Amino acid sequence: MENVNELHLKAMEFADQAAEARRAGDLDAYKRLTADALTHEAQAAWEAAPDHEFEPTRSVLFRSAATLAVECGELRTAEQLIGAALSGKPPPEIAEELRDLLEDVYFHRHLEIRGVTLAQDELQMTLDGDAVGFGMARSDAFVQRVKDFENLVYRTAERLRGRVFRDAGRRKKELAESLELYISVPRAASFAVTLKIGHKAQLEMDLPGTDFTSKTMKEVLSGLDLVSRGDFAGLRQQIPDEPYRRNFIALAQRLSPDGQDIRVVGFTTSLNQELKVVALATPRRDVRERLHQEPKETAAGTQVRHIEIQGTLLEADAKSQTEGVIQVVDSSGEIHKVFVPRGMMSDIVKPMFEEEVILCAVQKGTRKDLESIDLADGNDGTVSGDEGN
Amino acid sequence: VSEPNHQTTKQHLSPPDCNPIRINLRHLGTKRSAATCITPAFGESLAQAASVCLDERAHVSPTKMVVAGAFHMAAQVDWDKPSDQSRRCWNDDQYATEHGAYGVAALLVESCGLEMLQRSKKKTGFDFWLGPAGSKSTLFQGLIRCEVSGIRSGQALEVDSRVRQKLKQTERSEGKFPAVVVVVEFGRPITKIVEKWKT
Numbered sequence: 001m002e003n004v005n006e007l008h009l010k011a012m013e014f015a016d017q018a019a020e021a022r023r024a025g026d027l028d029a030y031k032r033l034t035a036d037a038l039t040h041e042a043q044a045a046w047e048a049a050p051d052h053e054f055e056p057t058r059s060v061l062f063r064s065a066a067t068l069a070v071e072c073g074e075l076r077t078a079e080q081l082i083g084a085a086l087s088g089k090p091p092p093e094i095a096e097e098l099r100d101l102l103e104d105v106y107f108h109r110h111l112e113i114r115g116v117t118l119a120q121d122e123l124q125m126t127l128d129g130d131a132v133g134f135g136m137a138r139s140d141a142f143v144q145r146v147k148d149f150e151n152l153v154y155r156t157a158e159r160l161r162g163r164v165f166r167d168a169g170r171r172k173k174e175l176a177e178s179l180e181l182y183i184s185v186p187r188a189a190s191f192a193v194t195l196k197i198g199h200k201a202q203l204e205m206d207l208p209g210t211d212f213t214s215k216t217m218k219e220v221l222s223g224l225d226l227v228s229r230g231d232f233a234g235l236r237q238q239i240p241d242e243p244y245r246r247n248f249i250a251l252a253q254r255l256s257p258d259g260q261d262i263r264v265v266g267f268t269t270s271l272n273q274e275l276k277v278v279a280l281a282t283p284r285r286d287v288r289e290r291l292h293q294e295p296k297e298t299a300a301g302t303q304v305r306h307i308e309i310q311g312t313l314l315e316a317d318a319k320s321q322t323e324g325v326i327q328v329v330d331s332s333g334e335i336h337k338v339f340v341p342r343g344m345m346s347d348i349v350k351p352m353f354e355e356e357v358i359l360c361a362v363q364k365g366t367r368k369d370l371e372s373i374d375l376a377d378g379n380d381g382t383v384s385g386d387e388g389n
Numbered sequence: 390v391s392e393p394n395h396q397t398t399k400q401h402l403s404p405p406d407c408n409p410i411r412i413n414l415r416h417l418g419t420k421r422s423a424a425t426c427i428t429p430a431f432g433e434s435l436a437q438a439a440s441v442c443l444d445e446r447a448h449v450s451p452t453k454m455v456v457a458g459a460f461h462m463a464a465q466v467d468w469d470k471p472s473d474q475s476r477r478c479w480n481d482d483q484y485a486t487e488h489g490a491y492g493v494a495a496l497l498v499e500s501c502g503l504e505m506l507q508r509s510k511k512k513t514g515f516d517f518w519l520g521p522a523g524s525k526s527t528l529f530q531g532l533i534r535c536e537v538s539g540i541r542s543g544q545a546l547e548v549d550s551r552v553r554q555k556l557k558q559t560e561r562s563e564g565k566f567p568a569v570v571v572v573v574e575f576g577r578p579i580t581k582i583v584e585k586w587k588t
Contacts, residue, residue: 005527013428093534093566231483
């Protein structure tokens, strides 16, 4: 086993160096060193493979090598390594992690662009989950996400143009015409479509996109990437303006998987001749949890309560320039008045009027401020919360 | 077909014998036992990450830290103020927090009689495997799994919630692996260390 140990140690050394290279922004070195780590870890795993009783070492080595293979984009290798690990006698915990990794591998496979060339202003949106068949998807799961993605594109474009966040009113005609969203015929990947940002003249003339559309696309994807990783501090740097940032998070949350029906939402694009993939795999509920965990700016000693209210969204008042107000009636008939910060009302809250919703708010004294809102899945209206300060 | 016995010899965290517990981040880059998987180079890197986190939260060395969970004690964290270059190098908050937490956790488990002997690659970084200090294990055989997580700045409730989340991850299958969960919060700072044994 000495050789296995040496190979594993070498692999971890390469993995460290790869991490250092990535932090230094040297992507070529990162890729090369991760590939070196994979070579050594895979070799260690295959050397340990014949002894099925050598657990957990056997399956841990395979899992480690498969993780490196996914990082390298070697999906077939990852599949083989996971298969070899599961064919042995892995401890249940490691077996569970290997299955999770295999789901990742298959999702990345769905994100691959097969037989389709993406132009500079195009991206592929892929959905996967129980509401998706081979080339078919439940219409609401798909249509709502296209609508939310469109909102995300326009809001980002308005922000990049330096416009103040638009709480009400239509988009400027000039912007709406220059950034129209077009959808291709769906493809059977899980369910994949190409979305193109451009305008009619561009489509007809088949001209490459303007720098502005590419910049918008890049900005949207990098923001989605930050939300998917739970890096809200990074998002704060990318979008310093609070209403825009709040709006971005809320729309990204709506795009995120809802659990079983849609388990993953992926975006693949070709920016500067390099494929960029952003996979939203964190369920909305977990994104909400992460948001709760974000530090809040409150005066010392102020009692803050996180509450969750489920009920019918009845009416809204968006006359104020700084915040709106909504009322939610829970199953006991109690009316909850909740303040809606700028950035949330028009794209997020208004489309849910008269619907059963579940909302998270921060309560300070009697005042409740909305943090996030989503359509409820049909349970009875309730209020719950936990204390903090 | 017989299933292999994955049970680990029962090894517990021993309460540290000095109060406050001394957590000297400088030792990560120098005083390393040959058995640990944390090499001086990797340790130096972890120490830098932890220092950047502590410095960003406006602490100065030595820093008092609360250790809770398996035992309740005070700790003193000694560290070097990071250079500007180091701050720029560790400017990815999430990455720095995670690696800083690895560093603090490594020293804390060492003061409890265990040592990080192996690590393996996982989706979000590394996971660590613990054994009695100085022992020579055959790779991962007989080791205890250690889940480490970092929070840059949060409340005690968030630390508890992260510990619960990590324990839940280790509970989702019917496995019998023992586990140690360490969550390091750099704002106060507070570290919660919990061990879980399945029977």
